[in-house]
Amino acid sequence: MKNIFKISTVLFIGVSLVxxxxxxxxxxxxxxxxITAMNYQSxxxxxxxSCEFAHQIIVNTWNISSECDGSIMSNVLPETIExxxxxxxxxxMIDLGDAGIFEGSITSAGIILIPSQEVMxxxxxxxxxxxxxxxxxxxxxxxxxxVNLTIDLGVLGSETCVLTLTL
Numbered sequence: 819m820k821n822i823f824k825i826s827t828v829l830f831i832g833v834s835l836v837x838x839x840x841x842x843x844x845x846x847x848x849x850x851x852x853i854t855a856m857n858y859q860s861x862x863x864x865x866x867x868s869c870e871f872a873h874q875i876i877v878n879t880w881n882i883s884s885e886c887d888g889s890i891m892s893n894v895l896p897e898t899i900e901x902x903x904x905x906x907x908x909x910x911m912i913d914l915g916d917a918g919i920f921e922g923s924i925t926s927a928g929i930i931l932i933p934s935q936e937v938m939x940x941x942x943x944x945x946x947x948x949x950x951x952x953x954x955x956x957x958x959x960x961x962x963x964x965v966n967l968t969i970d971l972g973v974l975g976s977e978t979c980v981l982t983l984t985l
Contacts, residue, residue, distance in 0.1 A: 844863070845863075846863050846864040847859075847862050847863045847864060848862065848864050848866040848868075849861070849862025849864070849865075849866060849868065850862060850865065850868050850869040850870070851863070851864070851865040851869075852865065852869045854871065854926040855869035855870055855871055855926070856870050856871065856872050856875070856926070856927070856928055856957070857869065857870045870960060871926065872908075872924045872925065872926055872927065872928040872957050873903070873907050873908045873924055873926075875928075875957060875960055876901050876910065876930075876957055876963070877901055877902060877903045877910075878901060878985060879898055879899070879900050879901075880898060880899050880900075880901060880963065880983035880984065880985060881897065881898055881983065881984045881985070882895060882896065882897060882898060882899050882981055882982070882983055883981070883982045883984075884979050884980065884981050884982070885979065885980045886978065886979040886980075887977060887978050887979075888975070888977035888978075890969075890971060890974070890977055891917060891967075891969055891977050891979050892979070894914075894915075894916050894917045895914060895915075895917050895979070895981075896914060896915035896916065896917065899912065899913060899914050899915070899981075899983070900912075900913040901913075904921065904923070908923050908924050908925065908926075909921070909922075909923050910922040910923060910924060910930075912932075917937075918937035918949075918951070919937070920932065920935055920937050920951050921933070921935060922953075924957065928956055928957035929954070929955075929956060930953075930954055930955035930956060930957065930963070930965060931954055932951065932952050932953040932954060932955075932965075932967065933952060934950055934951070934952040935950060935951060935952070936948045936949070936950055937949050937950065937951045937969070947971070947972050947973070947974075948972075949969055949970060949971050949972065950969070950970045951967055951968070951969050951970075952967075952968055953965060953966050953967040953968055954966055955981075960985075961984055962982075962983070962984055963982075963984075964980070964982055964983070965980070965981040965983065966978070966979075966980055966981075967979045967980075967981060
């Protein structure tokens with residue numbers, strides 16, 4: 819009986835050592851693991867350097883097509899616009915050429931915010947008139963952006979434009 823107990827104990831210890839020494843290999847799933855990136859993948863376990871950030875993507879020269887409900891802005895909007903980085907991460911400077919330069923911001927999710935502000939550069943036929951602009955938009959993909967702008971032209975009324983930006 820003592821031998822059976824000794825053999826059982828040795829077998830138990832041996833099996834325990836074999837089982838405990840077997841480690842499951844962790845399966846690595848490549849992808850973007852940064853939650854602030856536009857292409858974050860919750861299932862990724864290995865950051866492969868593919869993360870794309872809205873504040874970096876938006877800074878570029880964009881082709882523009884516009885639909886405006888008036889004639890002033892549609893006549894002065896250029897074919898391309900330049901979006902530059904502002905002072906802080908997410909801050910933007912949007913240069914519409916002759917249509918003016920204004921500030922905005924972009925969130926990590928690609929939401930564009932343009933607070934109400936005066937815009938210099940819009941050619942208005944009434945001297946001293948300072949138009950204001952505000953709007954919002956979304957960066958949908960790496961090469962597609964939609965921006966809604968409202969331009970208040972004072973006594974001339976307001977005009978709304980939908981800008982489609984592509985690279």
